[in-house]
């Protein structure tokens with residue numbers, strides 16, 4: 537049992553910080569769940585914490601640089617909301633936070649010097665918050681005479697790993713939303729462009745949940761990842777954290793919000809809220825018609841909860857806005873672009889019997905360079921900048937069964953059972969698609985002819 541494995545030394549450490557054993561074990565259970573493990577893994581987390589905390593008090597601290605990019609500092613604020621005294625504070629004592637633009641007591645030359653020395657020594661983690669703005673020669677963000685992009689490149693080059701914290705750091709977020717005049721991007725994309733191969737752990741969210749960062753730190757520093765990090769063993773780091781193809785820990789970002797939503801039963805029963813302030817809202821019905829992006833957003837908010845595990849967006853009455861849907865592999869596909877307008881449903885474009893995401897169509901045609909203007913039309917639709925909002929969901933089975941209570945504003949009246957109207961709508965889309973493809977092919981032929989002439 538854990539009770540017997542926690543030594544007196546660790547007990548007194550908890551006592552000194554006003555943390556009870558019970559709270560400590562509760563915390564270990566929560567970290568295990570946040571990390572995608574079962575709560576039965578709590579004793580393992582407790583033992584790892586105990587050993588590492590004791591080790592840390594003997595001078596074995598892991599250095600961390602927390603660097604602000606183009607951000608609102610919301611992720612720092614979120615992290616700082618951990619209650620004190622709290623076991624989170626004990627975990628924080630595992631790291632040596634050598635630099636933080638927001639939290640450092642020091643300032644100016646002394647703190648810049650601490651950062652420089654940490655970088656020279658190597659083997660540290662960078663927590664990076666915010667987007668990387670490259671427009672205007674990088675001068676939209678300067679700290680201590682350096683551009684934001686150079687600060688990240690320098691810090692990441694010698695780091696064991698970079699944690700991109702928050703959706704802006706993952707793929708540009710708000711900073712990269714239309715019109716993106718500062719040419720913002722996320723950490724992975726930026727490091728790739730600069731040829732820096734340091735592993736990146738992506739933790740999206742607006743802001744990111746502090747428990748997610750905590751669980752990543754616990755796994756890396758206490759559960760076998762530390763040695764791999766120091767040795768630069770990227771595959772071992774990836775496997776310890778269970779990173780998916782987007783560099784996100786699968787345990788945290790592997791299931792949809794919808795999968796773990798307490799209103800899911802109402803969704804299945806077709807019981808929806810159509811208006812804020814309504815009787816249905818008071819009854820706690822499903823928020824899908826008000827634009828809930830839970831079905832297509834992957835994060836475990838409903839399990840980890842927010843504000844020290846008190847509540848979360850949907851419990852508080854807000855539809856999920858999809859703030860974790862930041863894809864680092866596609867800089868144009870950030871959560872703001874994809875999910876606005878927030879309080880409307882998004883659906884697929886349907887062509888005949890196919891349901892296709894406009895971004896897929898646009899992606900396929902992008903190779904045909906000169907079709908950019910036509911493709912832009914689809915892109916505008918995907919981004920919700922055309923009437924009808926962004927379309928990327930199929931018609932729900934429930935809608936089809938209950939046409940009189942349809943919960944989407946379907947652009948084409950496919951639910952009214954009028955086959956002529958349906959066929960006309962499908963033909964119109966097919967014609968639009970065919971015209972786009974023809975224009976693209978023509979443009980490519982012209983470009984090829986021009987190249988031939990120029991030879």
Ligand code: SF4
Pocket residue numbers: 793794795797798799800801803821822823824828829830831850855856
């Ligand atoms: S509120 Fe959102 S996440 Fe919850 S059941 Fe409804 S659609 Fe799904």
Ligand code: SF4
Pocket residue numbers: 741742793833835837848849850855856857858859860861
């Ligand atoms: S429930 Fe949705 S909007 Fe709320 S934090 Fe989670 S992903 Fe973001």
